[in-house]
Amino acid sequence: MATRSEPAVALAHEQAAAVHGAYRWVEHRLFALAGAWAARGANDPGARLLLDEASLQHAWHARLWADRLPVLDGVDPDRFTVAPAGCDALFAELADLGDRSGDAPALVAGLSGLYDVVVPALLTSYGHHRRIATEVTDRPTERALGLAASDDAALCAAARRLLDDLAAAPELAARRAASSERLVSLLPGSAPGSALIALPESRLAGV
Numbered sequence: 001m002a003t004r005s006e007p008a009v010a011l012a013h014e015q016a017a018a019v020h021g022a023y024r025w026v027e028h029r030l031f032a033l034a035g036a037w038a039a040r041g042a043n044d045p046g047a048r049l050l051l052d053e054a055s056l057q058h059a060w061h062a063r064l065w066a067d068r069l070p071v072l073d074g075v076d077p078d079r080f081t082v083a084p085a086g087c088d089a090l091f092a093e094l095a096d097l098g099d100r101s102g103d104a105p106a107l108v109a110g111l112s113g114l115y116d117v118v119v120p121a122l123l124t125s126y127g128h129h130r131r132i133a134t135e136v137t138d139r140p141t142e143r144a145l146g147l148a149a150s151d152d153a154a155l156c157a158a159a160r161r162l163l164d165d166l167a168a169a170p171e172l173a174a175r176r177a178a179s180s181e182r183l184v185s186l187l188p189g190s191a192p193g194s195a196l197i198a199l200p201e202s203r204l205a206g207v
Contacts, residue, residue, distance in 0.1 A: 015200045017070050021080030022197045024065035031058035054155050061148040084197045086188035108167050109179035115159030117183040119152050121196035
């Protein structure tokens with residue numbers, strides 16, 4: 001269980017649905033990007049293997065969040081699955097890098113964008129959510145957060161080890177740094193350590 005430094009609260013029903021839908025949207029986009037990059041023939045066998053594994057992990061996380069969406073008469077749960085505010089330009093740039101993923105500089109830039117910037121920002125969101133989640137009312141959400149965060153943190157670590165090897169040459173190291181700086185500027189918070197998905201102002205459910 002995450003260590004709490006903030007009061008435990010429960011998001012209101014609509015708030016929780018919106019946040020879970022945003023998580024689902026992001027994890028599904030990561031699944032699609034990683035899978036497409038691997039299929040287009042990323043020019044390094046280690047990168048292809050990592051991207052294949054990452055795609056499967058992100059797909060499973062998207063299903064976890066789909067299962068956390070409300071099932072109500074007359075309400076389509078898919079309506080909650082929308083891009084987080086401020087993320088359109090970020091994911092458009094990642095898609096453009098993916099279109100050139102067979103090229104070594106673009107592969108380095110894309111992997112850096114995913115695992116130096118985007119997934120760490122998603123982990124910041126997951127971490128904040130875990131710190132405020134209540135044990136009783138949000139136990140299934142806490143479990144989903146813990147599983148997704150653990151997997152994504154491991155993917156980041158593996159990708160960074162691979163990037164250290166791929167970007168050993170000075171020109172590729174510079175490309176990695178430039179890509180990271182550019183994509184950080186497109187995060188909703190536009191700064192290192194920014195959360196990808198801002199939680200709504202929390203309040204006790206039903207209050």
